[in-house]
Structures are given as structure tokens and as C-alpha cells.
Amino acid sequence: MDASSPSSSNESPWLPFESRRRARDEKREAVLRTAVALFLEQGYHGATLNEVARRLNITKPALYNYFRGKDEILYECWSIGNELVDDCIAETSAGGGSGLDKLRKLIVQYAELMTADYGKSLVRFDIRDLSEDNRKIVQTAKRRIDRAFRDYIAAGVEDGSVKPCDPKLAAFAIAGSLNWIGHWFQPGGELSGRAVAEEFAIRLTEGIAKTTTQVTSTRKTTTHKAAVPAAEKADKPPRKGNASREDGSEHHTRTAAGAASQSKRARSRLR
Amino acid sequence: MDASSPSSSNESPWLPFESRRRARDEKREAVLRTAVALFLEQGYHGATLNEVARRLNITKPALYNYFRGKDEILYECWSIGNELVDDCIAETSAGGGSGLDKLRKLIVQYAELMTADYGKSLVRFDIRDLSEDNRKIVQTAKRRIDRAFRDYIAAGVEDGSVKPCDPKLAAFAIAGSLNWIGHWFQPGGELSGRAVAEEFAIRLTEGIAKTTTQVTSTRKTTTHKAAVPAAEKADKPPRKGNASREDGSEHHTRTAAGAASQSKRARSRLR
DNA sequence: ACTATTTGTTACCCATGGGTAATATACGGG
């Protein structure tokens, strides 16, 4: 299909060796991309491995070169999404600002994740379809995400940027709205994921923000066109480039255990 | 079709006949109650009909006296939940008040529904597991629910009780928070369903309400259960479709089509 | 070219669980 002819001529002699590994990883990711799309489209149980394979122009047993089984594929899809969320949390936690600021940043990023496949997998897939071990990992990670929301809210209450409220319920309310995006959002719609994300960041914090967004009644800020504060070009995804990738890891990622913690693995270009 | 011969017992001659029907309906509902609990507990695909039957102290084929198949059981579970929601909407629509008032009433009732099994089935079950026909019904009903939220919000914007906003997005945000309840709420927790519901009614409208909400958290509002018109004898199927069940041929339940509309069927004590 | 490894294929296995047929039992009615 691609990149077959060159590389051996003027490239490093090591490259063929590495290119094979890279080809493998790319194939692995291709499987995941196809699988997550199919799982979302037809549901985990409705989707068959035969269909996954067919869309990749291979046959079912070939998939078993890369994954141990269907449930591991599911887990890996989820895992990628989880890493993306972890990155969001790490980034918002690292950045400064009040509790409310952090909360809003997290909402923006989380919301946008929910508009993409791997993000959707976090909320659309059923945890019970995973193996015992992986299910525990997922549950733990979900608690961590929940805690991030609660912590930011609690911090906001502390520093005065958020009205006094029950962080637990407030976090549930916010997370619910955000997770729901993963159910209704379709890329073809009139709203971009980014637009939805920024709208939600305002809307969901309007009720608990103490720094009132002061909607002066004279300006009707129609809120959904251009009222959003322009969102400083803070889109810096190119932070911390994809440096260390070939840290000779197990070529199967297998065991899947312990993979949900360190999210810095800098997945290349996802979504 | 009635006016048959009297009978021998001290009760109405109709009674044995009717008591048998009632027994049947009770068994049907028992199946549904068991099924919805099991589906929620283990997931639709994880739950087996054998297990449903086992919990009822019967065997799998006995279930087929009441339902045509697993997917119909799923649909009926969903249908009950949907009727409950329809009742909420009918009630809030009938009551007066501003758009915001209606919205809050709907939120309270909808939220409390989400803390019970049949309510959860609305958001936890996968629409794709239904038959083609039933899936269409569900989709239509979901749109109707969504529209209720949007309409109330839009009405609120009109009458000035709600800040100008995009009803579509606001409805998504609110519905998301509410639906999420169906995922995290567990009856054993520290918060009652009612408490969560009333908290959410305030919290979710705080951002869009124009009238500043004085949070008097002890809001013992409206009727929720007793407000339903008694209608004990209302078991007579209304003219139209639905027909009387004793049309020997299809002793199963009406193809499930068209059952999602009329919600006043006064299900006995659910939840 | 020869060999070992990776990666893919064809052909198959088989556990699962939804669904059905044949049949037994309880029961109301004449």
C-alpha cells in the first residue's frame, strides 16, 4: 500500500529494522481505529471481528497477531481515550489559574474529546465486556477522572472562584453533560466539536461560577454564535513532541495492565 | 362483548375470568421487573433468559408465553420507562407556570425517574438491540423527550424566565446531566433519588435562569405520585388500536408497535 | 540460496444462548 519501495536505498541501514516495527505499530493502530469506529457504529456486540478484518482487507485470524482477543481490542480503544483524558488533566493541572479556570479548561478539552471516536469509547463502551483485570483498571481510571473534576470544583470553592456547592454532585452534573456529548454528537453536524466544547465550558460553569459571567441584559450575547471569548490561540497540541516512541517496549502492549497510568506515551496522531 | 352469564361464586362472575387475566399481567410484569434488573446488572448481552427465568423459578421457554423474544422484553422494559417519562411531560405541560417553572418540574421528575430501574433502562439500553420497528419507535420517543426540554427552554426564553440561549445545546446539557444519573446512582447511597432530583433542578437551571434562584433547598414541591389521576378501573383499553387482548390469535403482546404513544395506561405500581 | 521469523490464509472447532417442538399438568367450564 505505502512506503514499500523506498527507504532501503538512501536511508539508514537500521531503518528497515525499525520500519518493520513501525509498520507493525501502524497496523495495530489501524486495527484500533477501525475497531473503535465499528464498535461505535454497531455496538461492541453487534460488531464482529470478521467485519473489522474485512474493513482492513485482511481476515479475522490475522487480527490475532496484534491482539489477544476482542475484549483486548476494546480495552485498547478505551485505553487510548483514557490517555487522552489523562493528558488533559495533566495539562490543566500543570497550568495555573483558579479552580474555576482549571475546571473550564478541563471542560473544554474533555468536551472536545467526546466528539471524537476514542473519546466516545470512554462513555459508550460497557465496562462489563472487559476482562476482570482490565475492568479494574478502567474503574480506577474513571474514579481518577471524576476526582479531577471534584478537585477543581473544591479548589474553586476554596479560592472563591466557585460558589459553595457539593463538589460531588456538581461534578456529576458536569461530567454527565460532557459524557452525553459522546452520545449525540456527530461530526457532520452544524456545530464543530470545538464550538460545542467552548459553549459547554461557559454553560456548565455559569451556574456555579462566582465570578459572574455577568450577562448584561442589554447585550443579548446570543451565546452560540460568536459570543465565546475567542479562545486564545492556546491550541498548543505540539507541546512536548512525540519524542520517545521507540522505547523498546513489548511489541504487543499486552498484559494491558499498568498501561492506564502513564499517559505520556505520546500517541502519535490520533483522531 | 361482556354481559356474559353470571357465575357461581360470591363474586362477580367476571371475576375468575378477570383474575386469571390479572394473574397473567402480574406475571408479565414480574418478568419485566426481573429482566430490567438483570439487564441493568449484567448488561443486555451479559444477561441470559435462562437467568431471568431462574430468578423467577421457572424455565426459559415459559417466558415465551409472555414475550416473543429477548428483544421484545428489552423493548417492553424501555416502553414502561418511556411511559413514565411521557407522564412527566404531560403533567408538566398541563401545569401552568413559566417556561422555567415547567423546565424545573420536568427536571425533578425526570431525574427521579433516572434513579429507578425503568428510568435507567431509557439510557442504559442500547437501541441497536431492538428490532427495526421498535427501534424506530424508541427513536421517535427520544426525539419527543428532547423536544419537550427544548420547548420549555424556548418558552422560557420567550417569556423571559430563561436567559437567551440556544435551546438545543441547553437541552443537551441538561438532559446529559440527568441521563448520567441513570449511570451512577445507586439506591443504597447517601442521597435519595428525591434529593438528587431537587438538587439538580436547581443546579441545572442556575446557569440559564434569569430570575436569580434563591436556593431554599427545602423545596417540598409538587405531588409526584399522588397527582396521577387514580383511574383504577381504567384498565379498559381505550378504543383505538391496542385492542382487547382476548383476540385469541395473537396471544402475545401486540407487536409492540404503537404502544409508546398513549401513556395513560396507568401501569399499576411501578418503580 | 537457505533458514528462521513474521504475518497472513483456509479450514475448522465449539461454547453459548436464543428459540422451538413435543409433551405434561393444572384448571375452568359444560
Place this chain on the structure above:
DNA sequence: CCCGTATATTACCCATGGGTAACAAATAGT
């Protein structure tokens, strides 16, 4: 008492799809 209906049971079918074994083809290393 017998019949018809409703209900339940036992025993079975079988489509589905995840998973595997045996084998073939491409590829790297020598």
C-alpha cells in the same frame, strides 16, 4: 368426567461468532 385452554417442563436445534490449528507466503539475516 372429559375437553379445551393456558401454562410450564424437558429435550432439542442451530446460527453465530470468538478463537485455534495447520499451513502458505513474504521478509530479514546469514
